[in-house]
Amino acid sequence: MNYISTRDTNEAKKAVSAAAAIKQGLADDGGLFMPDTIPTVTMEELKALIDLPYEERAAKILGLFLTDYTAEELLADCRAAYAEERFPGGAAPIVSLEGGVHSLELWHGPTCAFKDMALQIMPRLLSRALGKTGEERTAQILVATSGDTGKAALEGYRDVDQIKILVFYPEDGVSRVQKLQMATQEGGNVGVCAIHGNFDDAQTGVKKIFSDGEFAKEMNAQGYFFSSANSINWGRLAPQIVYYISAYCDLVKAGRIALGDVVNVCVPTGNFGNIFAAYIAAKMGLPVGRFICASNANNILTDFLKTGTYDRNREFYKTMSPSMDILISSNLERLLFTVAGPEKTADYMKSLATCGKYTVDAQVKAELDRCFSGYYCSEENTAKTIRETFEKEGYLCDTHTAVGLYCAKAYMADTDDHRPVILASTANPYKFAASVLTALGGQPTDDVAALAELEEKSGVKAPVQLTRVLTLPVRFTETVDADEMPNAVRRFCK
Numbered sequence: 441m442n443y444i445s446t447r448d449t450n451e452a453k454k455a456v457s458a459a460a461a462i463k464q465g466l467a468d469d470g471g472l473f474m475p476d477t478i479p480t481v482t483m484e485e486l487k488a489l490i491d492l493p494y495e496e497r498a499a500k501i502l503g504l505f506l507t508d509y510t511a512e513e514l515l516a517d518c519r520a521a522y523a524e525e526r527f528p529g530g531a532a533p534i535v536s537l538e539g540g541v542h543s544l545e546l547w548h549g550p551t552c553a554f555k556d557m558a559l560q561i562m563p564r565l566l567s568r569a570l571g572k573t574g575e576e577r578t579a580q581i582l583v584a585t586s587g588d589t590g591k592a593a594l595e596g597y598r599d600v601d602q603i604k605i606l607v608f609y610p611e612d613g614v615s616r617v618q619k620l621q622m623a624t625q626e627g628g629n630v631g632v633c634a635i636h637g638n639f640d641d642a643q644t645g646v647k648k649i650f651s652d653g654e655f656a657k658e659m660n661a662q663g664y665f666f667s668s669a670n671s672i673n674w675g676r677l678a679p680q681i682v683y684y685i686s687a688y689c690d691l692v693k694a695g696r697i698a699l700g701d702v703v704n705v706c707v708p709t710g711n712f713g714n715i716f717a718a719y720i721a722a723k724m725g726l727p728v729g730r731f732i733c734a735s736n737a738n739n740i741l742t743d744f745l746k747t748g749t750y751d752r753n754r755e756f757y758k759t760m761s762p763s764m765d766i767l768i769s770s771n772l773e774r775l776l777f778t779v780a781g782p783e784k785t786a787d788y789m790k791s792l793a794t795c796g797k798y799t800v801d802a803q804v805k806a807e808l809d810r811c812f813s814g815y816y817c818s819e820e821n822t823a824k825t826i827r828e829t830f831e832k833e834g835y836l837c838d839t840h841t842a843v844g845l846y847c848a849k850a851y852m853a854d855t856d857d858h859r860p861v862i863l864a865s866t867a868n869p870y871k872f873a874a875s876v877l878t879a880l881g882g883q884p885t886d887d888v889a890a891l892a893e894l895e896e897k898s899g900v901k902a903p904v905q906l907t908r909v910l911t912l913p914v915r916f917t918e919t920v921d922a923d924e925m926p927n928a929v930r931r932f933c934k
Contacts, residue, residue, distance in 0.1 A: 598627030671713030
């Protein structure tokens, strides 16, 4: 299987292998890589996955997309990535809640966030890609993060040969615990830098570096090339497809649904990669009826799905669900490519870059309406959902999961659609302990003290992955303006 750019309008497409797409990250024209075909999974093939452990399911599904990797390579990498010591108790367990909602807990990995599901396997895929493509230079990974991707990428890539990683995050746009997770990161090949601005500023800065040909030549002369660990990289997105298929298999195995039953999927969404992975799973043949796109107060995606106009010229809000505080949803480009084709996608992205907005045509809007529903959750309802879910069901959820849970229930209340919902639970509640504690009626002393205070209030034990960072020395303290990001890269590569 080959990969093409979402903006490649040439009749003779510039196709690359899976390994080359993972190594490069972003296409030469600024587009995102997509497979030239979507593989299919039959009901018989789904049935065969049901009794397999997660790592074997993952190897088989990834093998459909990464055809230049051997089955043996993928199985070895998946077994290492999703081993018990990295994901105690299993990689992606399902917890059934009231009203037919099933919480897919994607946060049992090293950094307590769903990004671990991809970023424990992705470095292994990239390391193999360097060998498969004959690359002798060092891969300089650049990451823009709204909180969770940064730590997960740092942890996944630390001390991996032939790879260095530098993470940029908005100085005041992440929780204190998230900041400590990054600032105390161990490893000889890692770096962290805060910026003055928000996540979109960081993401735009990284994209500018990727598209700067002269800077690439400068780094090449020093033995480096740029790549990405954000979900713009297909090697990051492909592993996310796995857990939706795995979740469906687990529901069948538990007797919650029968093989072939249609489910809905609800994802708290910022950059659109997680929900797009679910969409790809459905395109492969997973029986999904509806995709519920859940936003916080930065409800640009909700507005887009309702109106067909994507407009980032709006007020930016800092919320208690900061990983969704995003106004430029990069992976939406992949959905547009799938629905509208490269010509329209290239035009939309050009309009977004020049005017900050675009409007899809009626045909594209009709296809989006067929699959997606957009809902958003206020700060008040986020807190209320956390409190009521804990009081009524004894289930403690984080702020992002609460947004998804509220939107899933709002969708069911608005429609006659009461099919089972797979809800992507994206973070351990202790990643946002102060906000969760406040929602439960507590009064946190500060973000760090809230870990112990929430543990006392809820009776739910804080994960050691988070409490451990409180004992580690802070290594990274640099903060720069967004236009100084290239110089931060230069300093890191010396």
